[in-house]
Amino acid sequence: MDTKKLRQKILDLAIHGKLVPQDPNDEPASVLLERIRAEKERLIKEGKIKRSRKSAKTSDTPHYPQDVPFEVPKGWVWCLLEELAYVAAGSTPNKDAFVAKGIPYIKMYNLRVQKIDFDFHPQYIKREIHEGKLHRSRTEIGDLLMNIVGPPLGKLAVIPSTLPEGNFNQAAVLIRPYHHKELLVKYLFYYLSEMSEINSISTKGSAGQVNISLTQSQNMRIPLPPLAEQQRIVEEIERLFKLIDIIEQGKADLQTTITQTKNKILDLAIHGKLVPQDPNDEPASELLKRINPKAQITCDNGHYAQLPKGWSIYELMDVAKIVTGSTPSKSNLSYYGGNFPLYKPSDLDAGRHTNTASEYLTTKGRDVSRIIPPNSIAICCIGSIGKVGYIEQEGTTNQQINTAIPSLAIFPDYLYHLCTSTYFQNSLMEKSSAVTISIVNKSKMEHIKIPLPPKEEQKRIVVAIDNFFNVLDAVKENL
Incomplete structure (x- = not known):
């Protein structure tokens, strides 16, 4: 229900003499x-x-x-x-x-x-x-x-x-x-x-x-x-607007509930409680041994009873390469005005579908930048800490963003959902330092500990999250 349009319609009826009946007396x-x-x-x-x-x-x-x-x-x-x-x-x-x-x-x-x-x-x-x-x-x-x-x-x-x-x-x-x-x-x-x-x-x-x-x-x-009709008009508008206020408050409460529900779904997901485990899945530790032999398991289900079987906890740098962005010199005009995206924190508002940038570089600008491939996860690390975008198109970022480029050990969509979870967001804030502005540097982000499920379970988790989120988004769009 579009309550703004409803208010406007009530006012329109009122000023045309159609909201309350006329009285010949x-x-x-x-x-x-x-x-x-x-x-x-x-x-x-x-x-x-x-x-x-x-x-x-x-x-x-x-x-x-x-x-x-x-x-x-x-x-x-x-x-x-x-x-x-x-x-x-x-x-x-x-x-x-x-x-x-x-x-x-x-x-x-x-x-x-x-x-x-x-x-x-x-x-x-x-x-x-x-x-x-x-x-x-x-x-x-x-x-x-x-x-x-x-x-x-x-x-x-x-x-x-x-x-x-x-x-x-x-x-x-x-x-x-x-x-x-x-x-x-x-x-x-x-x-x-x-x-x-x-x-x-x-x-x-x-x-x-x-x-x-x-x-x-x-x-x-x-x-x-x-004058008497003015009084009736004002009273009727106020009565109807109070009802709309109640509707809007209900919508706001429901939107809050939807956000809380999404957070709960993500919390269940990264703790292995959203989908069932499959004993036939290759354990995360075995996969990491092949892909990144240097990765050190912080703990697995053998040492951490609450961790599902086949899961392990690693540092973010074990499953993704962290790249800090930079801004090509503004004084060199030949760097700007092309087709190569330069993503900034405001562009991450698109979230799961970050595919357009507020500024674009030329080939020369691209050549002096750190390239971010598609299916990477951009995370704001200065100022608006924790804003996350799933990069769909190859590009680069400015220095306010650290980007996690996933290895074969982690499904990109799972990494995106993990980074938007309360668990990861809290970890970011714990590692932030602030003088005049909050900052999480590359080194601190690399050492954030993350729960890693088997690769096949990661895919099942993403499917389950998307199914739940689609339903919740449909409810939100129809409020």
Whole structure:
């Protein structure tokens, strides 16, 4: 279930008057609009607000049908945002206006997940600036803020009671209804969240930045329902959104369970408990004697009772060659722009199917690099330690990656699953050293001890893991 699309559909139905039934006994929105206009005129006469310049032709009657996006139900009216609310833009004062403690100054990074998060990089300005130069953009509890510079565009948040006074920068507008503030803010919040009106008037700058001007914000078209219907709409949206919250939490819990299940499957696999052993399989120790006579068994089932029969524990370097990557000189332009992949940690996000790189080398660049063959396991060893990718296409890596090139003793897919297991990841972290950034060098990685099953059992383990994971991935995709 796509809950994001479901929320969008609910908002779409709401603003078209199709979410809740109309009641012919409701006072028409035109009457409400007259009261709001009267309140606005009172505030203008008292000098509390200024009359804005009208950049669009307005009247005391609803717009003609051709001027609005869609037809509204009986009892509704179309109006401009500035008819309903005081709309003001923020601004940025001089650097000397900022102080260590003063009036909270909201920036757009403080609008997070439809709320004001002022604990995130708080800034403050002097009170005299707040009450002087920036007096028109002073915020009050319950005001609606909308960012008008993006992307993203149209982020919304209501000023909370924890910010009884504040100001904000020029990337947003303040929206403060003249009448029935609490209800209208909620209705406007949901209407503007639908984004269709915002997208229809936004413009794109030369640098790819989208924006809405103050005048465009003031002239946004609003479908206004009767006050009683607004209340029903808001209540129904909140009721449905709470149900979606429960669904999303259930999805998140199930995704967590899926991840935990995968980890458990890998744990069972590398401890010999996922598939049955076959006494006819050649023991891992016998295979290693032929392939790598120098390999030293750390322990086998004769010395370690919990190790399945035929299994042994070796160091990673006994079953795979570890290669640390490098980056060809950036100053030599002839090294770059070809078809030979240079894998970086971000490329390992593809996991089991790492086959494209964020950068490519020429033949000259390839010749000065350490070649990684297909079916190798790339492991991030600096920074994002433990990120693992199965390299499907021959390439090279940068110095943040150590690559395990498997010998004939270990099935590549088994090595991949082993490296993604909690057991291996914990071993990596135990061997990491950190000054300013975590690092696991080649030597330490080579000495990580790994459980090695017979080769045939490795193949059975991989088949079992893939079967389980396919089912779990199918469940996850259909959430």
